[in-house]
Amino acid sequence: MAEAARVGQKSKNSFARARLVFPDGTSRVTVDRDPVPFYVERGMGSYLFDVDGRRFLDLGGNFTTLIHGHAFAPVVEALTRQLQRGSCFANPTESEIELAALLCGRIPRVDRVRFVNSGTEAVLFAIKAARAFTGRSKIAKLEGAYHGACDWAEVSLAATPENWGDPTAPLSTPYYRGMPTSVLNEVVVLRFNDVEGVHRLLSLDAHRLAAVLLDPMPSRGGLIAPKPEFIAAVQEIAGKNGILVIADEVLNLRQGFRGASARYGLVPDLLTMGKIIGGGLPIGAVGGREDVMKVFDASAGPPLLPQGGTFSANPLSMTAGLAAMRHLDHAAFAHLETLGNILRDGIGRAISTRHVPLCVTGAASLFRIHPMTHIPSDYREAYPAPGAAALMKQLSRFFAENGIILPHAAAASISTPMTRSDAEFIIDVFAGFLDSHQEMLDAIEASR
């Protein structure tokens, strides 16, 4: 379909203006553009409306943040009330205690919390906290796993077959030109679900490692389920060697009432949160074991780890987060789980009845479609061949043309206002894509 049908004239006009003030016309590398992004006029419930008057069912949810959809009434009401009382203060407000109490009450191992303004900051402070607690500097992380924009967490985020090295000894690869070698040297790279690698690589550096940073189901790494023996190996080697386990749940906290670690049997020492806990406003949080979180304690003099932040724990993020999280009760999670299962099953059936080289991964309210027959077990297996990557781009484009936002090369997410008929619509559009792209799918199959 011609580009004119994908992006309306008003969006094109806006993008032309934006190109005069932003290096590439946008303010985030993660903005989907094809090659022009569409500009949003407003969001309501499960839907986004663009400036050209088109409506989309939103499976992006601002990168999985909007678990209740757009303009969720309890959040709007709470924010309106708070805005009339001021937006930020240098003193604490009671709203921060309430949100912290909710998180400590719900999420296992979160005895204490500190709020920051983004998931990136949460990961940054979790790494620093692990360093301050252990007195060690190195961290281990998973190849291909995204944890925001903090240097150490970006190592090997975009590793490629050309630079990722031997499967038994993944190399630390830079994410941007000029990334300090000292940063690369501080990071041990592991492969997801590689039990033997965890034993060998963590043991090699055991007394220099402050933490293993681990997203239980890395979205950019493939949104692949962790093997129980992998989780057990991380836990065992870390525990034996005084290495802290940091569970990054900035994205995957949405997997259940008690989060993702609880779902997969991971018992972290520190846990990072963000996205859903802010109800649509910027937020991040580090939580964890009481003794580890003591590194932030400034009550008896300078703490082991000073942490501040002009907007940390601002009452707008706190009240929006509290309203959103209070409505995320067991019934809300059960609804998301049921709908997620219907979607993944329906997509899986559309694939298997047509014998096409695709598969679907994910859990709870998340899913991701891969251009390969077998469910990958890690980032390397999930890495698409060039032809397959083009197919996935076509898939997102086809969805957009049919009124659905499907994030490209990232997790798609559903929200509480979505219904069974939304799920059926998504499955129908997916089946329509398969039926209209047989040639491309055959080419992928032939190239395997």
Ligand SMILES: Cc1ncc(COP(=O)(O)O)c(C=O)c1O
């Ligand atoms: C697992 C994970 N950690 C950290 C981050 C960074 O969060 P933020 O974009 O709020 O900085 C993200 C963002 O997508 C994430 O998915």
